[in-house]
Amino acid sequence: MRIEQPGAGHAPSATVGAAVVLSLKAVHVTLGPAAQVEALRQIGITVHAGERVALVGPNGCGKSTLLRTLHGLLPMASGERQVPQASRIAMLFQRPHMLRMSVRRNLQLGLWLSGVPWRQTFDRAQQALVRVDLAHLAERNGRALSGGQQQRVALARAWALQPDVWLLDEPTASLDPHAKRDVESLIADFSAEAPLPGRLPPTLVFASHNLGQVKRLASRVIYLEQGELLADLPVNQFFNHAFLEAHCPQAHLFVKGETP
C-alpha cells in the first residue's frame, strides 16, 4: 500500500506551483553483476524547489540507491528521470573521501571537475572554507582531518558549487554527537540560504535513520521498504501516530522502532 498527502499528489501543498527540480517516473533499478537484485521498484517522485525531503526506511530499503538514482550515478533498468537543465546537483556521502592532497586542493579539484576554470577555484575554495569555519586547516592533508572535519570539508566542497539540489546520504551517521550537531547545523543553514539572483531556493533530499534529525530538517518524508515507496507525506503527518498507523502500518512500526 502507498499513501501520499491527500489531494496533493506528490507535491505537498506548500510547494504546489514551485519549480520542479527533480523527478522520477516509474523507475526500476537493479543491482548486482547479473542485475539480480531489484533495488527500486516503480518509484515516482517529484521534488520541487525549496523542499526538504527526508528518505527514511530500514537498512537496505533503497534510500542510498534512490539518492544515487536521483543524482544520475546509477543507471535505471526502466523509467524516466527528469532534471531541468539549469539544476545543479551536489551529493554528500556518509563517509566523504578526501584525496591525498591539501584541503584547499580537494576543494579546488571538486570545483574544477564540475567545470569551474582553475584560476577561479582558489577564491571560491577559500570562501567555502571560511563558510564552514575551516579556513585555518586549508593547507592540512585532507586525509589527516577528523571524520567531522572531513564531512564539513565535503559540505564546503558542495556549497562552493552553489547547488540547487543537495543530495545527502546519511551525512551524520558516522559522526560523534558533537560533529553531528555541527554538520546538521551547517546543513540547516545551507538549506535556508536565500537563493542567488535568478536561482531557485535550495532543495534538500537526504537519507537518515535519525528521526529527530528528520523532524528538525525535513518538510516532507518519503518512507521506503524493500525498494518500494510506501508513504510520501508532509513531516507533520508522518509523525502523526494515529494517521500513520491507520494509513501506513509499516511506516508506523518503523517510527515506533518495531520494524522487522
Place this chain on the structure above:
Amino acid sequence: MNTFTDSIASALQLILSGDAALWTVVTRSLAVSATACLLACSVGLLLGAWLAVARFPGRSVVLTLLNTFLAIPSVVVGLVIYLLLSRSGPLGFLGWLFSFQAMVLAQAILVLPLVTALTRQTVEDADRSHGEQLSSLGAGLGLRSLLMAWDERYALLTVLITAFGRAVSEVGAVMIVGGNIDGFTRVMTTAIALETSKGDLPLALGLGIVLLGVVLLLNSLLALLRRWRERLDGGDLRMATT
C-alpha cells in the same frame, strides 16, 4: 669448504676493489631493468588504471588473460621476442637482436602484465570504495581512473619496485635475446650462469652478492614504504575517530 670460503673472500675483494668487469656488468644490468621498468610502467600504470574503472564486454576474459600472463616463464617471453626480432621476424628490420634494446624490450614485456594487473587491482579497490564520489563531482571515467591512480601513488610505488625486482633477477629472456655477449649484453644473471659453468666462482659469487644486495635493498624499500603507509593510514584512522 676451503674453495667456498676462498671464493667468498675473492668475491668480496672483487666487489670492494671496484673490479671493472664486475661493476660494468652490474651497471648494465641495472640500466636494462630500470629502462624496461620505466617503459612497462608508462604503459602498465595507465592501462591498469583504465581497466580498473572501464566496463566493457569481454573484460573478464581480458583480466583472466592478464592474470595468466603474470605467471608466464621468462624463457617463453625471451623466445617470443627472439622470434619477433630475428632477421626473418616481423621486427627483424630493427636489427635489435642481441642488443641492449632487445633485453629492455624482453624485460618490459615480461613485467608489463605484473604492472598492469597490480595497478588494476589497487585502483579498482580504491574506486570501489570511493570512485563514485569523484563521479558525483563530475569526473568522467578517464579522469576518475587517473585521479584514483594518483591517490594510490604510494601503493603504486610498491608496484614499480616489485616490477624492478622481477626484471633484474630474471635470466631466461635476456639470455635468449641478449646472447650474453661480453662487453655488450652480459648482465648479472647471465654472467652468473656463465661464470659458474666456467668455474670462475669468485666473479659469479661477487655478482650473486651484488644481485642479492639489490634485491635486499628493494625489499627493504618495500618494507619501509609499507610501514610508512601503515603509519599514515593509522594516523588517518586515529584522527578520524577523535
